[in-house]
Each structure stands twice: as C-alpha cells, then as structure tokens.
Amino acid sequence: xxxxxxxxxxxxxxxxxxxxxxxxxxxxxxxxxxxxxxxxxxxxxxxxxxxxxxxxxxxxxxxxxxxxxxxxxxxxxxxxxxxxxxxxxxxxxxxxxxxxxxxxxxxxxxxxxxxxxxxxxxxxxxxxxxxxxxxxxxxxxxxxxxxxxxxxxxxxxxxxxxxxxxxxxxxxxxxxxxxxxxxxxxxxxxxxxxxxxxxxxxxxxxxxxxxxxxxxxxxxxxxxxxxxxxxxxxxxxxxxxxxxxxxxxxxxxxxxxxxxxxxxxxxxxxxxxxxxxxxxxxxxxxxxxxxxxxxxxxxxxxxxxxxxxxxxxxxxxxxxxxxxxxxxxxxxxxxxxxxxxxxxxxxxxxxxxxxxxxxxxx
Amino acid sequence: xxxxxxxxxxxxxxxxxxxxxxxxxxxxxxxxxxxxxxxxxxxxxxxxxxxxxxxxxxxxxxxxxxxxxxxxxxxxxxxxxxxxxxxxxxxxxxxxxxxxxxxxxxxxxxxxxxxxxxxxxxxxxxxxxxxxxxxxxxxxxxxxxxxxxxxxxxxxxxxxxxxxxxxxxxxxxxxxxxxxxxxxxxxxxxxxxxxxxxxxxxxxxxxxxxxxxxxxxxxxxxxxxxxxxxxxxxxxxxxxxxxxxxxxxxxxxxxxxxxxxxxxxxxxxxxxxxxxxxxxxxxxxxxxxxxxxxxxxxxxxxxxxxxxxxxxxxxxxxxxxxxxxxxxxxxxxxxxxxxxxxxxxxxxxxxxxxxxxxxxxx
DNA sequence: TTGTACGCGTTATCAC
DNA sequence: GTGATAACGCGTACAA
Numbered sequence: 191x192x193x194x195x196x197x198x199x200x201x202x203x204x205x206x207x208x209x210x211x212x213x214x215x216x217x218x219x220x221x222x223x224x225x226x227x228x229x230x231x232x233x234x235x236x237x238x239x240x241x242x243x244x245x246x247x248x249x250x251x252x253x254x255x256x257x258x259x260x261x262x263x264x265x266x267x268x269x270x271x272x273x274x275x276x277x278x279x280x281x282x283x284x285x286x287x288x289x290x291x292x293x294x295x296x297x298x299x300x301x302x303x304x305x306x307x308x309x310x311x312x313x314x315x316x317x318x319x320x321x322x323x324x325x326x327x328x329x330x331x332x333x334x335x336x337x338x339x340x341x342x343x344x345x346x347x348x349x350x351x352x353x354x355x356x357x358x359x360x361x362x363x364x365x366x367x368x369x370x371x372x373x374x375x376x377x378x379x380x381x382x383x384x385x386x387x388x389x390x391x392x393x394x395x396x397x398x399x400x401x402x403x404x405x406x407x408x409x410x411x412x413x414x415x416x417x418x419x420x421x422x423x424x425x426x427x428x429x430x431x432x433x434x435x436x437x438x439x440x441x442x443x444x445x446x447x448x449x450x451x452x453x454x455x456x457x458x459x460x461x462x463x464x465x466x467x468x469x470x471x472x473x474x475x476x477x478x479x480x481x482x483x484x485x486x487x488x489x490x491x492x493x494x495x496x497x498x499x500x501x502x503x504x505x506x507x508x509x510x511x512x513x514x515x516x517x518x519x520x521x522x523x524x525x526x527x528x529x530x531x532x533x534x535x536x537x538x539x540x541x542x543x544x545x546x547x548x549x550x551x552x
Numbered sequence: 553x554x555x556x557x558x559x560x561x562x563x564x565x566x567x568x569x570x571x572x573x574x575x576x577x578x579x580x581x582x583x584x585x586x587x588x589x590x591x592x593x594x595x596x597x598x599x600x601x602x603x604x605x606x607x608x609x610x611x612x613x614x615x616x617x618x619x620x621x622x623x624x625x626x627x628x629x630x631x632x633x634x635x636x637x638x639x640x641x642x643x644x645x646x647x648x649x650x651x652x653x654x655x656x657x658x659x660x661x662x663x664x665x666x667x668x669x670x671x672x673x674x675x676x677x678x679x680x681x682x683x684x685x686x687x688x689x690x691x692x693x694x695x696x697x698x699x700x701x702x703x704x705x706x707x708x709x710x711x712x713x714x715x716x717x718x719x720x721x722x723x724x725x726x727x728x729x730x731x732x733x734x735x736x737x738x739x740x741x742x743x744x745x746x747x748x749x750x751x752x753x754x755x756x757x758x759x760x761x762x763x764x765x766x767x768x769x770x771x772x773x774x775x776x777x778x779x780x781x782x783x784x785x786x787x788x789x790x791x792x793x794x795x796x797x798x799x800x801x802x803x804x805x806x807x808x809x810x811x812x813x814x815x816x817x818x819x820x821x822x823x824x825x826x827x828x829x830x831x832x833x834x835x836x837x838x839x840x841x842x843x844x845x846x847x848x849x850x851x852x853x854x855x856x857x858x859x860x861x862x863x864x865x866x867x868x869x870x871x872x873x874x875x876x877x878x879x880x881x882x883x884x885x886x887x888x889x890x891x892x893x894x895x896x897x898x899x900x901x902x903x904x905x906x907x908x909x910x911x912x913x914x
Numbered sequence: 915t916t917g918t919a920c921g922c923g924t925t926a927t928c929a930c
Numbered sequence: 931g932t933g934a935t936a937a938c939g940c941g942t943a944c945a946a
Contacts, residue, residue, distance in 0.1 A: 214719045216939055227917045232941060243915065257719045262688035263625045263633075264939040267922045271625075272685060282669065283650040291644060295671065299678070304685050307644065307669040309657065316661070323634060323666050326624035357576045357619045444865050470862075477865045500832075500862055503806050503839045578923055589933045594925060605931060626923035629938045633924095917946075922939100930932080 215256035223252040235260065266328060273330035274304035275526045277365075278320060280312040280336055284470075285498055286515055287335060290366060293519025294333055294526065301527040303330060314347070321351045325358050331526035333519075335365040337413035345370045352376050365522040366515070368412055369534035377531045379522040383416035383495075384423060386511035386539035390465055390493040391424020393509070393541055398550035399463040399491065400428075403436040403454065405447055405475055406467025417467050417495060424465075436461065444474030451478035455490070462490060462550045469494040469501045472508055476546070487548035497542055506545030513539040577618035585614035597622065628690060635692035636666035637888045639727075640682060642674040642698055646832075648858055648877055649697060652728060655881025656695055656888065663889040665692060676709070683713045687720050693888035695881075697727040699775035707732050714738050727884040728877070730774055731896035739893045741884040745778035745857075746785060748873035748901035752827055752855040753786020755871070755903055760912035761825040761853065762790075765798040765816065767809055767837055768829025779829050779857060786827075798823065806836030813840035817852070824852060824912045831856040831863045834870055838908070849910035859904055868907030875901040 221231040226245045233239045234249040235258075252258075265271040275298045277291050291307055298305040308324075310317040324332055332355060338344050348370055352362040362376055369378035394402055404421045407414045418437070425432050436458070440450040447466065451474065455461065466472035472494030476486060484490055486506055494501055494510035501508035514537045525531050583593040588607045595601045596611040597620075614620075627633040637660045639653050653669055660667040670686075672679040686694055694717060700706050710732055714724040724738055731740035756764055766783045769776045780799070787794050798820070802812040809828065813836065817823065828834035834856030838848060846852055848868055856863055856872035863870035876899045887893050 213721050217941095218939075228940080229918080229942075230916060233916090236941085239915090245916080257715070259684075259687050259716060259719050261629075261690065261939055262685070263628045263690055264922090265688075265941080266625045267623075267629070267924095267939085268941045269922080270941065272688075274689075281650065282644055282653060283647055285645055288643065288645040291671070292673075304682075304689070305670065307671075308667065309653075309669075311654075320666075322621075323624070325621050326627075326634075327636075327666070328623065328625055353619070354621060357621050359575055444862065448865075473862060473865050477867065480867050500806065500835060503810075503835050505839065505842050505867070579925095580923075590924080591926085591934080592932055595932090598925085601931085607932085623923050626938090627925075629923085629940095630925045631938080632926095915946105918944085920943090921941090924938085925936105927934105927936080929934090 214261075215253075215258045216261070217258075219256055220249060220252045220258050223256060224248040272302060272304055273328060274306050275331045275333070275523070276324050276329050277305065277307040277333045277335060278310065278317070278324075279307070280310050282307060282309050284496075286366075286496055289515035290335060290519035290522075293516040293521075294365070294523035295519075297520055297523035297527060303527065318347070318351075321354060325354045325360065328358050329355075329360050331355075331361040331363060333363050333365045333522050333526060334367065336367065337411045338367055340410050340412045340415055342372075345372050348376060349373050361526065363522050363525050366413075366518055368416065368536075374534070377522075377525050378534045379518050379525070379537075380535065381513040381515070381518055381537045382539045383413060383513075384420035386495060386513060386541070387417045387420030387465060388423040388427070389539075389541045390495070390509070390511055391421055392427065393543065393547060394463045394465070394491060394493065395424065395428040395430075397463075397491065397547060400430055400550070401436070401458075401461045402430070402463045402465060403438060403458065403461045404465050404467070405438045405440050405450060405454075405471055407442060408437060408439050414467055421465055440467075440471060440474075442468070442470065444470050444477070447471035447474030448478040449474075451475045452482065455479065455482060455484065463493070463547070464490060465493045467495060469496040469498040469508065469510055472501065472510070472546075473504065476504060476508070486546050489551055491547040491550075493547060502544065504546070509544045509547040510542050511539050512542050513537070577615075577620045578623070579620070581618055582611060582614045582620050585618060586610040634664060634666055635690060636668050637693045637695070637885070638686050638691050639667065639669040639695045639697060640672065640679070640686075641669070642672050644669060644671050646858075647860055648728075651877035652697060652881035652884075655878040655883075656727070656885035657881075659882055659885035659889060665889065680709070680713075683716060687716045687722065690720050691717075691722050693717075693723040693725060695725050695727045695884050695888060696729065698729065699773045700729055702772050702774045702777055704734075707734050710738060711735050723888065725884050725887050728775075728880055730778065730898075736896070739884075739887050740896045741880050741887070741899075742897065743875040743877070743880055743899045744901045745775060745875075746782035748857060748875065748903070749779045749782030749827060750785040750789070751901075751903045752857070752871070752873055753783055754789065755905065755909065756825045756827070756853060756855065757786065757790040757792075759825075759853065759909060762792055762912075763798070763820075763823045764792070764825045764827060765800060765820065765823045766827050766829070767800045767802050767812060767816075767833055769804060770799060770801050776829055783827055802829075802833060802836075804830070804832065806832050806839070809833035809836030810840040811836075813837045814844065817841065817844060817846065825855070825909070826852060827855045829857060831858040831860040831870065831872055834863065834872070834908075835866065838866060838870070848908050851913055853909040853912075855909060864906065866908070871906045871909040872904050873901050874904050875899070 497512035859874035
C-alpha cells in the first residue's frame with residue numbers, strides 16, 4: 191500500500207553543491223541496483239528491449255523500488271524528448287480562448303506533445319520574456335492567440351519572436367489573429383471577424399433597420415478593427431451611409447458598454463439597432479437598454495459576437511455571431527505539430543439568429 | 553532591419569543523426585567564433601564575467617551574430633535552470649479558474665518560475681499521464697485545481713501523484729479543493745464553500761423564507777458536496793427540517809439547471825427561494841423562472857455562488873457568494889515557490905447581496 | 915543479449 | 931581573467 195519512497199535511494203554523489211538538482215534516482219542508480227549496464231537499463235525502461243531475459247525483470251523491479259522517474263530534460267537533449275507546444279494569450283478567460291485551446295490541445299497531445307498555456311496579462315515585456323523563456327526551453331511551437339495591435343511595431347515584434355523561435359527549430363503561429371501583411375511567412379489561422387459582423391448587419395437590414403449603431407472599442411487592435419470594418423461593410427452593402435456619430439466607443443467590459451449605451455441612446459432616439467463588438471459588451475448594452483425601459487427587440491435590436499454560452503440565456507436570448515474557435519485551434523495545432531502551412535487560413539463565421547433581433551419598429 | 557537568421561551558422565557537426573536536435577548555435581559555437589573557451593563564453597553570457605575584457609565584447613558579438621539561444625534544458629540539468637510551476641485543472645473555463653491562476657502566476661513569475669497551465673478534460677488517465685510527464689520534465693510544483701471526487705480512490709491517486717512528484721523534488725498542492733483526510737501532508741489551499749452557502753441560506757431566512765430549495769449536482773465531488781452541506785447547515789441553524797424533495801439534482805450547465813427548475817417549480821409551488829450551487833446554474837434557474845412567469849425576487853428569490861462578472865448584469869442582478877479566488881491562487885503559489893506549509897488553509901467567502909433576493913411573499 | 919565509449923549543451927572547479 | 935576538465939542524466943553506435 192505504501193510507496194517505496196523511503197527506500198534506500200543512494201544519496202546523490204554529486205560533488206557540486208548546485209542549487210538542488212532534484213535528487214531522484216537516476217538511470218545509473220537503477221542499473222547498479224539491477225546489476226546491469228546503463229545501456230541495458232535504458233533499453234528495458236524504454237520498452238525497446240528485445241526478449242525478456244532475467245535482467246529485464248531485475249531492471250523493472252529496481253526502477254520500481256527506487257521510484258525512478260526518467261529525466262525528460264536529459265532525454266530532450268538527446269533529441270528524443272517530448273517537446274511541448276505553448277498556447278500564449280493575454281489572459282485566459284472566456285470560452286473563446288478555452289475552446290481554441292481545446293482544439294489545439296487535442297491534436298497536440300494526440301501527437302505526443304505536452305500542451306501548455308501561458309498568459310502575458312497584455313504586458314509586452316512579459317510577452318517577450320515568455321517567448322524567450324519558451325525558446326530556451328526548446329518548445330516545438332508557440333501559438334500566439336488573440337487580438338494584437340495592427341501596428342508596424344507589433345509586426346516587428348512578431349518577426350523577432352518568429353526569428354528567435356526559428357533558431358531553436360520552433361514555429362510561431364498566429365491564432366485568431368490575421369496574418370501580418372509584411373510577414374506572410376508567419377503562419378496564421380484566423381476566423382472571419384469582418385464577414386461575421388457584416389452578416390449581422392445584413393440581417394438587421396433585412397428586418398428593415400436603417401439606423402444601426404456600433405458599440406465597441408475603436409482602437410487599432412486587429413479584432414476590434416476588423417469587426418468595425420465588417421459593420422461598415424454591411425452598411426455599404428445596403429447603401430446606408432456610414433455615420434460617425436453612430437460608432438460608440440466603449441471599453442471591453444459589460445459595465446463600460448452599459449455606460450456608453452446609456453449616454454448614447456438618450457442622444458440618438460432614432461437608432462433601432464445596435465451591433466456589438468463582443469457578447470460581453472452586448473450584455474452590458476442589453477442591461478442598459480433594460481434599465482432605460484427600452485424593449486428588446488421591440489424598440490431596439492441587438493447583435494453580439496462570439497456566441498458565448500451564457501448569452502443564449504439572456505432575456506431575450508442574444509442574436510450573435512458564432513466563430514469556429516475549436517477548428518481554429520485544431521488547425522493551428524496541426525501546423526504546430528509539423529503539418530505544412532500553405533498560406534493564411536480564414537475560417538467562416540456564422541450568424542446565430544435569436545430573440546434579440548426583430549423587425550424594425552415603425 | 554532584417555535579422556541575422558541566415559548568418560553563417562555552422563552546420564551541426566553532431567555525428568549522431570538523432571531525431572532533430574533543434575539545430576541552433578551552441579555555446580561551443582559561440583566560444584569558437586569569439587576565439588575563447590566555453591567557460592569564458594558561459595560566464596560572459598550569464599553576466600557573471602568580472603571586468604570587461606576584449607573577449608567580453610567578442611563573445612557578445614558572436615552570440616548575437618549566431619543568434620545564440622541558451623539551452624534551458626542543459627541548464628536545468630546543471631541545477632541552474634528555470635523550473636516551471638504547473639496549474640492543472642479539468643478545463644480552463646470561467647473566471648473562477650482564471651482568477652486563481654492569476655494569483656498563482658503572479659508569485660510564480662515574481663520568483664523566476666515559468667508558469668504554465670494544463671488541462672485534463674476531466675479524464676483521469678490524461679490527468680495521470682500529465683502528472684507523469686510534468687514529473688519527467690522536472691516541474692517545481694503542481695497545483696491541482698478544482699473539484700475532485702471525495703472518494704478513497706481519489707485519495708490514493710492524489711497520494712500517487714504526490715509521491716511521484718516528491719521523487720523529483722516537486723510538490724503537489726490542492727487548490728480550491730479541501731485537504732485529504734487521510735493525507736494531511738498534501739498541501740491544500742481552499743475557500744469556504746460550505747460557509748458561503750450557509751450564509752446565503754441565513755440571508756434568505758432573515759428575509760422570512762422557510763421553504764428553500766437547492767439546485768445542484770448531488771454527486772460525490774467535493775465542491776458540490778460541500779456546498780450542499782452548507783445548504784443543510786443553513787437550514788439546521790434556522791431550525792428548518794431538511795426536506796429531501798427540495799434538493800434538486802442538476803447537471804453543471806445552465807441548460808440543465810433550467811430544465812430541472814421547470815419540472816421542479818411546477819410540483820413545488822410552495823417554494824419561495826432557490827439556492828444554486830453555481831452562478832452558471834443560477835442563470836439557468838433564473839431563465840426558467842422567467843419563462844414560467846415567476847417573478848424574481850417577488851415570487852422566488854435566487855442565490856448563486858462564484859460571483860461571476862456576468863451575473864451582476866442579470867435582470868435582476870444575482871445575489872451570490874464571492875470567494876477569494878485570487879488569494880487562493882496566491883497562497884498556493886507561495887507554497888509552490890517554496891514557502892512553508894503549516895496545514896490546510898481555508899479562506900473565508902462572502903455573501904454579495906443583490907437584486908435576486910427579497911422578502912418572502914405572503 | 916549485453917557492455918563500452920562517446921556525445922548532447924551547459925555550468926562549476928581549480929589551476930594557470 | 932581564462933582555459934582545461936569534470937560533472938549532469940540520458941541515448942546509442944559499435945563491439946563483444
């Protein structure tokens with residue numbers, strides 16, 4: 191029942207004091223106890239021993255008794271180790287990232303890799319340090335996930351990451367992030383932000399809406415920007431002129447979206463529909479409308495983006511855009527494990543019509 | 553502008569073919585190019601060179617030109633490497649885990665560790681394989697997060713994990729999970745599930761409620777069970793007899809909770825309050841009540857658990873229990889980086905009263 | 915089938 | 931200051 195922890199593991203004979211080198215039993219220890227050479231022990235433990243000689247059993251027994259755990263670091267140095275694949279995002283929250291990670295993890299583990307997730311908190315320095323550390327640790331690939339600034343500065347940064355990773359034989363893969371215009375060789379698996387919002391606007395137009403507002407952050411991050419462009423696309427398709435005053439700046443939280451909405455609807459009573467950059471914001475918008483006594487969708491229709499689980503439970507349930515997050519992760523994972531990359535991939539997104547959108551009021 | 557990628561990196565002179573050993577420049581390469589010994593190059597690169605001799609600059613230049621990235625695996629073998637701390641959960645979703653992870657990450661990175669998150673998908677085999685792999689990779693500590701079965705089987709499994717990890721000098725830390733009765737030496741940082749629900753019931757009782765139901769999964773997982781016990785505690789305190797028929801079994805999703813609620817309220821019109829095991833379930837409960845035309849809190853009061861961001865945005869906003877997830881993670885992180893562990897820690901949770909609870913209807 | 919010898923990339927020691 | 935040399939723990943030709 192009890193383990194062989196307190197067995198007679200020979201004290202580490204290392205002469206160098208070194209800041210604690212683990213201290214577990216080594217292959218040599220096992221070999222010594224089994225009275226064979228290290229080579230034999232190695233073969234048996236790796237399961238590549240030919241037959242089942244007497245030593246075979248002795249090695250297994252010795253390993254068990256000593257509580258031997260193979261040193262993956264040493265194995266990696268021989269080029270036989272399990273290389274890990276890292277999923278790097280600013281912050282690990284929301285089903286969006288989790289779903290992408292799930293898709294990538296499936297293929298990573300299926301291919302014998304250790305799948306790992308790390309966060310940067312949106313801090314550029316931490317991000318750079320993280321990529322550096324991962325490179326030192328000899329990862330197989332890094333999936334850089336989520337929105338990033340659409341700036342020249344970021345492109346150069348990404349290029350630096352890719353270069354550092356390439357030096358250790360690893361790949362950089364942009365995930366849920368458009369390909370870099372100036373660096374097409376950096377892999378990118380993305381979904382259709384722009385077309386998703388566009389179809390949301392189309393849906394509203396078909397319901398008769400003309401005065402359609404957009405709530406989102408209007409900064410230069412790729413995701414917000416692409417979605418904002420999708421909004422403009424939708425208007426253009428319908429021959430509606432884009433009105434700057436209907437583009438409402440808001441932070442990413444539902445609280446901020448709510449606050450922005452309160453101020454907005456008061457000064458724009460003519461608006462009959464609001465397209466939101468994210469479901470989280472849509473939740474805030476809905477709450478603000480609710481509290482202002484504005485009925486959804488009777489007075490104002492609302493469209494979200496992401497299809498989070500919870501927004502289907504709102505009252506009314508939210509019309510939103512569903513993106514194939516799992517597939518994005520899976521494709522990115524495929525590249526990570528070595529599949530060929532033949533150019534940027536953009537997966538289609540899909541409008542999910544629910545109760546928050548309806549015919550325009552007359 | 554362009555990087556030194558295509559510089560004259562000497563071809564790997566390794567005689568053994570080995571399954572791709574990275575291929576980057578090594579310390580020896582740098583030393584050779586700088587015309588110094590490996591020892592000198594190592595010292596300079598590690599910043600522990602004494603003065604700034606001529607070689608100093610030459611080494612730095614050579615490293616830059618060759619695109620040298622130190623091999624963290626080799627460093628680790630010398631006992632100088634950066635050991636990582638792993639955060640292991642069944643699935644990485646919801647602000648709950650993210651917040652705990654954030655707390656742990658702060659202290660981990662502040663102490664020079666690489667903080668890493670891994671998921672098991674709730675699969676026992678994957679969990680075991682993961683712990684094994686992490687041990688091989690010589691992690692510094694594993695934070696095992698979230699609910700687990702309150703069974704003897706799990707205790708033994710956890711004990712095996714702890715043993716394996718101990719063999720490589722790593723610790724196992726239970727996070728958001730009660731200490732194991734039979735294995736108190738396994739560290740545990742938890743928050744007060746039971747007391748939190750209990751205070752929720754107390755709050756309802758103070759509002760005059762007597763017929764209080766509980767919606768949750770009634771299985772043997774620790775988290776659900778502890779919260780269920782808290783519900784019973786609250787009833788007992790108020791001298792209300794526990795009625796089995798008021799304990800409603802439900803899955804973890806809001807949909808399942810909604811379905812369970814629909815069936816329940818119909819057959820139990822006398823109930824005036826529902827305590828939910830999680831906020832996610834509470835969302836489903838609220839939706840079901842809404843659709844059944846039952847007003848909250850006029851007809852039925854609802855209490856959740858977790859204080860997710862979104863439940864404050866419900867209509868009405870949800871009364872719920874807030875647990876110190878960040879602190880849990882932080883404390884666990886402290887143990888992970890080597891602080892002493894003097895027995896199980898249980899952090900207090902706090903009731904957040906909002907709009908979903910009110911005086912009992914007459 | 916088993917053992918010998920060497921290489922992986924790094925750091926620490928100890929002379930010079 | 932710097933350079934040989936010996937670890938670290940493991941895999942694997944090659945020879946026996």
